[in-house]
Amino acid sequence: MYKTIIGALLAMLLTATAQAAPRDNFYWLGQINKASVVINTDEGLLTAEQGTRFANGIEQVLKEGDKEGAPRPGLVITFEPLLINAAGPEITMLHAGRSSQDMLTTVSLAMQREEALKLAAALNEMQAALLTLAEANCDTIIPNYTNGVAAQPNSLAHYLLAYSCAFARDMDRLQAYYARINRSPMGATVLNGTGWPLNRDRMASYLGFDDIAYNTYDAGQVFPGEAAIELGGIATGISQHIGSFIEEIMQQYAQPRPWILLKEGNGNTYVSSAMPQKRNPGILNSCRTECSTIMGLAVGATFRTHNVPAGMADGRLRGTDSITGKTTKVVKQFTKILQALEIKPDRALEELNLDWTCSQEIADVLMRKYKIPFRTGHHFASEIVTYARSNNITPNAFTYAEAASIYAKLAATDKALPPSFPMTESDWRNALDPRAIVAHRAVKGGPQRAELAIMLEQQHKTLAADTAWQQKASAKVKKAEQKLNADFTALSKIKGQKAISPSRENSL
Template sequence: MRHDQIREGRLTGERNTLIARYLSSMEADRRIASPDLRVDMAHLVMLNRQGLIAKEHAQKIATALHRMYTEGIPDEAFDERFEDIHAGIEGELIAKAGIDSGGRLHLARSRNDEVATCLRIRVREDILEILTSVATLREVLIRRADEHTGTVMPGFTHLQHAQPTTLAHHLLAYEEAFSRSAERLLETFARVNRSPLGSAAFASTGFPIDREMTCRLLGFNSILGNSMDAVSGRDFALEMLSTLTILMADASRLCEELILWSSAFVEFVELDDIYCSTSSIMPQKKNPDCAEIMRGHAGTVAGAFQSALVCMKGLPMSYNRDLQTLTPHLWNGISHTAASMEILAGMMDTAVFNVERMYRESDRGFSTATELADTLVREFGLPFRTAHNIVGRAVRSKEITLTVIERAGKEISGISLQEMGLTEDRIRDALDPGLVVAAKKVAGGPAEEVICDAIRIRSGILKDHNETMQMQRRALQDAEDELVSMIRGLIEA
């Protein structure tokens, strides 16, 4: 039977189950069990290289660690008698290699720098996984936009018909928002990917360790300079959660539109049945449940960020046990975001858009009136405010005809637009949704040629982001391969 080797020296008495569970972080630690093995291996290799552990002890520890690396960590290491996975794995090492060998691995380190390192290893892996899902979503949005560069639809402000646009323009708006979150995640990765290992409890160590070596073997880009900050800083977790909160807020906005668009009131989109549910009592119902759940999980992720932030705000330097309560919020935010991005990509990929319905709605509520006002400015030299008032007067009368415009022009500014050359055909063209969209050729607008350029640009940016991700993945894998090779070398020495 395993026991908590850490308590034996200073403390007496066995904890009851309630206290053991209250103090244990084992459930949250399952996500850092694999990183903890790599931290142990890197620390061992470094201790051996620095002459801080004898060859025979290093060989026994390396053999036990490599077995757990290849065969999996035994269930006994996750027993709640241990406060955390670090103690659990150390207990396994002592059981397998003996106290004289296994008890030497913790030389020149603390659980404080160990957990901080493990968290950063796992978070950087999670960043790359989420970035991959976000990239898939962005690829879907770009591809669907490319299918609908000429699909005219109404645009809205205040949920009121505002001006016509295209579905491609609408989809690319979300792609740009998700692209910024991808940029934030890549920037977060750079700050996460710094090594605390070697900081010990908070004041470093008197042993001649090599922090740069463990930094390299664990795939970090650099070490954290101040040992006190290294073990107690969790701003990387706050940054991760804040970025995920923004990402999920944008996902929630898209879900809100899918919910509205799929309603019988709007009928702009049909969501695939696998993303929907029906009613237990109303057989006709098709409810957009995945979109609704995701909208709710956006609040869950925001709540995780707030909880983590409040946990940190009153903590003095350096390590405090409160930090253990932050970790489940971090994992919660990451898990909900990762699942949501994958589902949202599938939901958008399979959505069927009702392009005829969109076009019919594109000029409702006089949504093309702005273009008519612009026409009066461009072609007849009116001040925009005068043109705005003339068209507004026509809208108030519920019809926009040459007669109504002519009367409004005389009432507001004493001019005859008909005498200046305005015709019924020109008014009709100015109010045509397709022509209105085609006129918006400024960069960022919905005109088809502009959208096609935007699709090429967005695709290029996505390609660059994907290449950066692949470079980071290769760097991490290369570091792990080197680490495992060095462990095998210790075993075979």
């Protein structure tokens, strides 16, 4: 019995999902028409009888368009004939004080708003994965690179938190962009408004906007091109951060024993068709390619609005749904990458101990504890590295006695140095130990445990605030939609019945 009930519920759910109408141009033109008939009836621009009749005509058009395979025209000039067919030419009174320009700009902004919220949700999920990885690797010491060369030891958590900060800035930019696009152009008409006393504020509220785009010329002629450029910049920033991170991982794949790589299988890697030993990092390649594609689309958005007068159709957020959608896809793909990373702390430490990323610490200790000028200490450390590499000596194998001998030779020619090697053997060993170097960092924002705890707390607070913002913004749009649909249904009065067209009414 229970299986039967569960099966029926699943069938209903699948049916409902399959029948859910897309939130496309047709949908948003329908929402604009719903709001127009409700507001204009309340404001006395339409009679109560006209409002009810027009509402039923709109409802009929929308129900027909929601049927599987039915046409869903997305332009005002192709949508309006359906309204006329359903309720007669008089329904075009709804178009008083409206234009394709303010209507379609509103449609674009509403759709872009939803895509932006999807991107925000994906960024939040990715940040959660990044912070989880950071928390698990506070004591994982890795080499960091500058100019493509191993530079200093660092905590992997510190490195990951740097990217968390970067993505938090991307989210800041996305939220600022959202605030700018979430202003309603409706009522701007073509460019300078209308003589009809339209209630722009109520229209904005019904469509889920925070406010109106006040200057009507800016609303439809200037801002749409600017918004496309701003979105391109946000998408480029996210893509740049992801691409940079991916390249750092890709460098490890050139090594026979990487300290970071992807877990095999599950769409992460694939076996070479010719070379059995190769496990190609397919998801890294595809994600990086998509990042480059997004950057190309972003540049295209900029060039379309370049050197054209305001009001031209070249820009107008064209293609931005594709940019935002692709960026969301890339962010989700990057989240999968983060969750698939396999970290080998022992191998990372081994790599550090094979090279001299500790050499700056030697100069730092000489200056910090023994007041030897940094450049002088730097020269000594450089001599150590030159000797060690010439003799194939790693930091772990370099003895205190060898260091003291090199120091003595240098001190004999450099009177700025004390005659005897000032560092103790304990100082020397700690200066060569990547773990000790990281642990003894003393500045705010460094990789030491106490600072990592502070930064993790900061980033968790930021993520919580970003998640709350995304949920609040989504809830506001949903609540506005529910309010509009309820008021529209109340106006139509005959919900569920087919509207009688004027030609049919006259024949009765």
